[in-house]
Amino acid sequence: MEISNTLIVWYEKNKRDLPWRNCNDPYKIWLSEIILQQTRVQQGLPYYLKFVEQYPTILDLANADEQEILTMWQGLGYYSRARNMHATARYISFELNGYFPTKYSDIRALKGVGDYTAAAISSFAYGSPYPVIDGNVYRLISRLFNISLPVNKPSGQKEVKAAVESIFDGNRAAQWNQAIMEFGSLHCTPKKPKCETCVLQTKCISYSKNTVSNRPVKEGKIKVTTVNHSYFVFRYKDHTYIEKRIQGIWKNLYQFPLIEENLPENEVISKCKNLLTSNLTTELVKTFESTHLLSHRKIKAIFYTINLNTKPLFLKRDIFEIDLEQLGNLYPTSVLILKYLNQ
DNA sequence: TAGGCGTGGGT
DNA sequence: TACCCAAGCCT
Missing domain, CATH: 1.10.340.30 (Hypothetical protein; domain 2)
Structure with a gap:
């Protein structure tokens, strides 16, 4: 009490x-x-x-x-x-x-x-x-009671x-x-807690035993794996072409057509051309690169722009046409893609 | 139960 | 830089 x-x-x-x-x-x-x-x-x-x-x-x-x-x-x-x-x-x-x-x-x-x-x-x-x-409570309590078992x-x-x-x-x-x-x-606080002015100082076992900086104890580290994303920004007039993510990260958000495999650039470009029904005569231009950090993943992203003279037809039926400005407004998207849109 | 799931601030 | 962490939950 x-x-x-x-x-x-x-x-x-x-x-x-x-x-x-x-x-x-x-x-x-x-x-x-x-x-x-x-x-x-x-x-x-x-x-x-x-x-x-x-x-x-x-x-x-x-x-x-x-x-x-x-x-x-x-x-x-x-x-x-x-x-x-x-x-x-x-x-x-x-x-x-x-x-x-x-x-x-x-x-x-x-x-x-x-x-x-x-x-x-x-x-x-x-x-x-x-x-x-x-x-906050895990941290405070593990210090107050000097709990050495892992709180995770x-x-x-x-x-x-x-x-x-x-x-x-x-x-x-x-x-x-x-x-x-x-x-x-x-x-x-996690770093530099204000122990000298703490109202619970006399009650804090970690303070008296000098273990504050070692509380709370956590076991196991999240390993961050690196993955590659190649996004294809097809442009025709003011339009672009996007798809909805159906599972995993960013589920139900929208993105430019994406190749996730880690492939050499010429094979990535080949895969891009395979998205279309007709031959692609326009070249791909690498317009943006970004490393996007998640808590459990490092995404090395490359954005290719393809400027078209005719309306493209996609083999993947779920790729559809929008005005570019609608992405991030009418169609929710990831911060990674927002970074591209804002650059 | 261990890993998936975002982003940004702090050191 | 690399790492930790934040009013966690789901599978």
Whole structure:
């Protein structure tokens, strides 16, 4: 209880003014939590404001096209969040008559809602006594209790959860949850935590044992593999030609026709010509190169421009014609392709 | 359960 | 530069 008081006093004095706080609308709380998954407040905030303006109610979101929602989401990453969010909006609007679920178990069962998000919505919208455990909490708790088990493995997660429950105050769950995340985010930071001015310093076992810089422990590294992307930008008048991605990364976003194999340039050009029904007499011009970094992949991208005098016919039926300016506006696309369009 | 899934900021 | 990390979830 003493730790809870300390955290909450700190929070009331230091909290940021954010639009989804002091709000009981489960729709807006849910929306903010989906946007903020693995996303910094600074990056997610403009998207939240945009979504609330465009879709004031969950029914507005449910009635929107997925393509429009993905365009709104463009640039935020982890696009499955947007697809799941749309599916959940339709489920709540049309199966639950627009009533957002109130029970933790029902909230937890929604698409795109895991343990963290269910606890956040339950506490912030309804005051239900479920502690949030996000990256901030893993870090803060592993320091406070000097937990040496890896927090990205079930063993460490179990220990953190038990520690959280030992200090959680369910009678003020919403405030408590906001407080511990805000404190972790602003004070008990990953690098250079502000231990010298920390209100929990005397309670922090890692501080007394000088292990703060080694907490939290994480095991295993993500290996980043390098892949090649060759994009073909066919131009005919103001038109260009795109296709929809149907699986994997950037699913349901649009792109220029793409060859992913790592081939020598002459074979890439040969593959490009095979996309068309007729012989290609125009040459390909390499107009842009970029290395695009993902969390788990390094994409070495090359963009070739092909300026045509006649309308092209494609063997692949799913390649279709648009105005170039529609890509990134009417047709959502990746930041990699936005970089090309903006250069 | 380990890997897939984005992007941008910080060091 | 290369790496870590961010209000995680899904399969």
